[in-house]
Structures are given as C-alpha cells and as structure tokens.
Amino acid sequence: MLPGPGEVLDALTGALALWLPAQRWYAHKGAGTPQVAIAGWAPLRLAAAQLTLEVVLAVRLPDGTETLYQVPLALRRAEAERSAAEIADEAEPIGVVDAPGGPLCAVDALRTTEGRAALLAPLLAGEGAAGPGLGLSSYLLAAAPPSAPAPPSAPAGIPRTRLLDGEQSNTSMILEVEGGAPLIVKLFRVLQDGENPDVVLQGALTAAGSTRVPAMVGAARLAVAGIRTHALCAQEFLPGVEDAWRVSLREATAGEDPAAAMEALGATVAEVHRDLAAALGTVAAGSEEVAHRVAAMRTRLAETAALVPQVAAQRDALEDLLAAAGDVPWPALQRMHGDLHLGQVLASPQRGWVLLDFEGEPLRPLAERSLPDCPLRDLAGLLRSLDYVAGAVRLQHGADAEAWAARARAALHAGYTAAAGGGGREQEVLLAAFEADKAVYEALYEARNRPDWLPIPLAALARITAPGAAAGSGG
Numbered sequence: 001m002l003p004g005p006g007e008v009l010d011a012l013t014g015a016l017a018l019w020l021p022a023q024r025w026y027a028h029k030g031a032g033t034p035q036v037a038i039a040g041w042a043p044l045r046l047a048a049a050q051l052t053l054e055v056v057l058a059v060r061l062p063d064g065t066e067t068l069y070q071v072p073l074a075l076r077r078a079e080a081e082r083s084a085a086e087i088a089d090e091a092e093p094i095g096v097v098d099a100p101g102g103p104l105c106a107v108d109a110l111r112t113t114e115g116r117a118a119l120l121a122p123l124l125a126g127e128g129a130a131g132p133g134l135g136l137s138s139y140l141l142a143a144a145p146p147s148a149p150a151p152p153s154a155p156a157g158i159p160r161t162r163l164l165d166g167e168q169s170n171t172s173m174i175l176e177v178e179g180g181a182p183l184i185v186k187l188f189r190v191l192q193d194g195e196n197p198d199v200v201l202q203g204a205l206t207a208a209g210s211t212r213v214p215a216m217v218g219a220a221r222l223a224v225a226g227i228r229t230h231a232l233c234a235q236e237f238l239p240g241v242e243d244a245w246r247v248s249l250r251e252a253t254a255g256e257d258p259a260a261a262m263e264a265l266g267a268t269v270a271e272v273h274r275d276l277a278a279a280l281g282t283v284a285a286g287s288e289e290v291a292h293r294v295a296a297m298r299t300r301l302a303e304t305a306a307l308v309p310q311v312a313a314q315r316d317a318l319e320d321l322l323a324a325a326g327d328v329p330w331p332a333l334q335r336m337h338g339d340l341h342l343g344q345v346l347a348s349p350q351r352g353w354v355l356l357d358f359e360g361e362p363l364r365p366l367a368e369r370s371l372p373d374c375p376l377r378d379l380a381g382l383l384r385s386l387d388y389v390a391g392a393v394r395l396q397h398g399a400d401a402e403a404w405a406a407r408a409r410a411a412l413h414a415g416y417t418a419a420a421g422g423g424g425r426e427q428e429v430l431l432a433a434f435e436a437d438k439a440v441y442e443a444l445y446e447a448r449n450r451p452d453w454l455p456i457p458l459a460a461l462a463r464i465t466a467p468g469a470a471a472g473s474g475g
Ligand SMILES: Nc1ncnc2c1ncn2[C@@H]1O[C@H](COP(=O)(O)OP(=O)(O)O)[C@@H](O)[C@H]1O
Pocket: 164, 167, 168, 169, 170, 171, 172, 184, 186, 214, 235, 236, 237, 238, 239, 241, 243, 343, 344, 346, 356, 357, 359
C-alpha cells in the first residue's frame, strides 16, 4: 500500500510549479513561476504499482491572481518494475518524493494507460469520487437523440484509450467502446465556477437533434475550493476526419477554389446559431447590453496594449472601430460558439461541416463566456481564421495565398448571410469591430503561446486600421 497521498502531494508542489508552465494547456505562460498549493484531491484507483488521484491545484501567480487547474496525478514506486504498457506511456516524471518503503515518482495521470482508465471509471459507472476538499460526480445525458452513440457501459478490465496529440487548450483522450462508436473524453484544465459552455451548448444542440456537432454523451461535475463546474465531458468521436484548418492550408497552397466549401460552412454556422437560439433563447440588444459589450472590447484592447507594444501603436484607430460598433443597431444576443476558428470545424465526408469545442475563448473568464452575445462574432472568428491561413502559408512556405483567402472570406460571408438573413452596412461595421477585437485577442494569445505567429494578427491589425480601410475588409 502506498503511503499518505496528502503528504506526498504537499511535497510535490515545488516540482509542480516548475512543470506546469511547460505544459501546452497551461494558460499563464510568461506570467512568472507560480506558487502551487493542493486545493483538493480524491483517490481514483489503486492498482498494483500505481495510485491514481484526481487533483486540483491552486496556482498563484507572482501578480497575486489565483487559478484552479485540474491535474490528475499518478504516483508510482520510482523503482517498481513497469509493464510494457507503462513503459510505452513514456510519462515524463514531474517529481520524486521520499516515502516510507521507497521513493515515489509523480506523473501526469493522463499520460498513463492505468491513469486514464482510473479517470474514466467513475464516468463509465455513473459514479463519483470524494476526498479532502474535492467531490466528483458523473452523469449521462438523458436527451441524446437516436443518432447519438450508445452511452458507454463499464467494460471489463482496462478500457482501450489513447491520448489525443496536437494543439489543445485541454487534454482529450479517445475511448474505444466495445460494439459501439468511439468516444472522445475531454478533461478541462482551467476550472472556474459555473457550467462549462462546451457541455451546455453541445448538450443543447445534441438534445435538439442537430448533426452539426458530435453528440454529447455524458459529463462529470466537480466541487472544489468553493466552486462547482464540469471536470470532463464525453462525446461522439469522428475518427479519421480532418479539420477545416488542415483542409484549408492544403487547398490554399494548391490554389483550389474555396467558394463552394466556404459558402456551405457559412450556412452551417447560421444553422447552428438558429438551433442555439431556439434551444437557449435570445435577448434583445438594448443600449445597455450593447454598451456593456463595447466596454468589454475596449477593456480587452487596453489590457492587451499594455502587454503587446505593437498593439498599443494601433490603439487609437482600434478604439474608433469599437466605438463605431456602439453606434449601430445589433441583432438579438444569444449563446454561440464564442471561439470559432477553422481548427474547431471538422470536414466529415458523411455529415459535412461539424463544429467542435463550444468552450469559448480560453483567455476570457467563464462568467463572461456564458453571457449571450452577438452571433456575428462567430462569423468574424472564421473570417480571421481564413486570414490566418494566408499568414501561415506565408510563414511556412513563403507563398502568397492572399487571393485564396479573400475569395474564401467572401464566400463564407455570403453563405452565412444568405442563410441567416441580415447583411448591409451596419453588419459590416459590427464585423469590422469583432474582427479587430478577435485580432487583439489573437495578438495576446500568440505573444504568450506562439511568438513566431504574432506577425499574423499584427499584420491584420495594421490592415484593419490603415487609413481608408473599408469596414469589413480588414482581415
Ligand atoms: N468529436 C470529435 N471527433 C473528432 N475529432 C475531435 C473531436 N473533438 C475534438 N477533436 C479533435 O481534437 C482537437 C481538440 O479538441 P477541442 O475540443 O478543440 O479541444 P481543446 O478545448 O483542448 O482545444 C480538435 O481540433 C479535433 O482535431
């Protein structure tokens, strides 16, 4: 039996503080070395040589702000004989702690076969886990339509899982379900009080019978450090399907005409907006509502300008664009995707475009992301993404895909407007402001995560604010 996990965890906080900033999902890169405390933990499974724990860390930055991170850990005997599967996991050690009976090594539980199984066990059994300061409970969604994959049932032995590679703000694993379609289980890393929009929105679309999202199947809730939120969710996995970012990069490089596909994507986004409005309602965009949202964009601009000097140089012109948005009428506000880009769109040969990851912008507080907003923001997000395609083709291949991007942007816009209605000068003023706001967000995101890519949003900001740039032509 491994000894006192609480003490072992406390002894690991220094090592965790050094390990966290190197993780892809760590949202506070560049903000200095944090201090880490254990906010809560619960035992998930004790196997032969590994104890898997659900762990939530309170991460305090040098500026005094604190964020909760979900970091399930596996504790192993440092010198234990490891199975072939464990060796194949290649989990990088986070730290080693002296303990009675020999040193213990801590690793990211999701990087171990046994750890993933332990995390999935409560979800598969519809059960929970509890420990000091933390409670976990799972549930399956009742209203899944007939098209949804069957809810998983606890398989005998260790379920077949693998970790998903690639750019992610959270951590996802694929679960093979015997006799059924595979599921993808996403573990949310940054925890904030309130329901996760990913679960709420995709759950509502699934319940409404939409095939434009993977069917949401189940989720787990977490109570820790005075907050209640979602810990993870399980949804249908569409295997072997490319995302629209990869498809677009290839087609832009090859110079293929994007018009038909982008028109269809515009229509898909309009359809999802219509279904979300029907399921979760709309709010009239009164002057107070509009002023609040314009103020939020101005705050974001001010905060980013303080951190990214190149944005500060454009600040006055950007302020003008945002102010113009406050002077035109807005369509009704509603729940929407909130961080829509081409990497969040799958190109399914059977279903057409399928939208993913309704969590909203990871750098924005959850409470703000859960407010209804102007749905044109999603269109603006995709317009920005098409500009990113041209930027990435230039960065990676030194080639010019500007004409491709301009045609794709026009087709996307036309497809959305034809399906959703609207259009006209006022819509262009709003789109210009939302694209500018998104490019400001991207400048901060890239400065923190991928400094090599910072020139892409900066070039867009320069274009958007150039004297004589027409509203809506800025991407
Ligand atoms: N249901 C799904 N079917 C197939 N691939 C998926 C599915 N969900 C996510 N993916 C893949 O995983 C990637 C990351 O998923 P996403 O929901 O965007 O996670 P994160 O919040 O961590 O960024 C996506 O870009 C996509 O390539």
